[in-house]
Amino acid sequence: MCHKKHNDCHCDNKKHNLVRASAFRANKNTPQLYEAALTPSVKVLFQTEQFDLADEYNPHISTFIPTKDGIYEITAKVSFCPSKSKSDDSSKNKKDNCKCDYCSKNSCKCDYCRKHHPSKDKKRNSSKEGYVASISINVNGDNIDIVNDFLEKARPIGLSVTTILQLQAGDRVQVLFSADANGEILAEASLTNFQAARFPSPM
Structure with a gap:
């Protein structure tokens, strides 16, 4: 078997149709206020890139835009602290x-x-009151996968969603959050993050 790197190899053992590795992780570095009365859902902002192998994540608009067609695993986590009523x-x-x-x-x-x-x-x-919160993976304006949960009032929570999608080059992938309680989306790498990676495939 040839031991040269993929781009330098021209032997028969080279795997054809493989594409450049794609993976990123972004974290939230600033708290984000959420007011339920103003909007049913908000785009969660992830301002800090931890890594981005193919330069496909834009931290200015908190959007993942793949440059290649493929099968991607996408994971997002949001931690939310409701306001005290x-x-x-x-x-x-x-x-x-x-x-x-x-x-x-x-x-x-x-x-x-x-x-x-x-x-x-x-x-x-x-007198235990509660609220509903949800997190979703949104592709081109459509919510593809959603996780909902019912939680006690004044209790910080963490919601996470993981999905595997077939994406086309140029798709716009974002994370949306909604709740029927006011509060704050917490900013800490371990609490609120967004990541994706492409599976090796000939697509």
């Missing part, structure tokens, strides 16, 4: 100001308090 603050203050009639302690769970104020525990257990 006013209702959460008011319920907290109400609980802090509520004193047990028996021992005069704040937020007491003694037998007397439970017996004479059973509605407190019931309300506390039934």
Whole structure:
């Protein structure tokens, strides 16, 4: 077998129709505010390239544009921290100001308090609110793969999506995020990132 590099080799053992390696990874370096009332979904911005073998990722528009047809594995991860609602603050203050009639302690769970104020525990257990968040791989304006999840209020979450797609040269691949709660898309390489790689193939 020939041990020369692919571009220098002209022997019969050279694999024909192979194309240049394609892979990139980009990370988010600036937090991104999200307001549910303004838009149903936003393009997630990944401003920092960790690597880009074929110069196909554009950090200025956070878009992957393959230069060759092929089969690609695409993965994206977004971490989101919802804003604390006013209702959460008011319920907290109400609980802090509520004193047990028996021992005069704040937020007491003694037998007397439970017996004479059973509605407190019931309300506390039934007041869990939640929100829906989703992340999607978008190609040329169409959402191809979407991951949805229902999460508790005021709880930071991480959503990830992985798919394998047949892309054409010039396709525009982006990551979209949506939620029915206001908050912030977190900026840290391990929390919010976008990457893709092409499988070796004659395409």
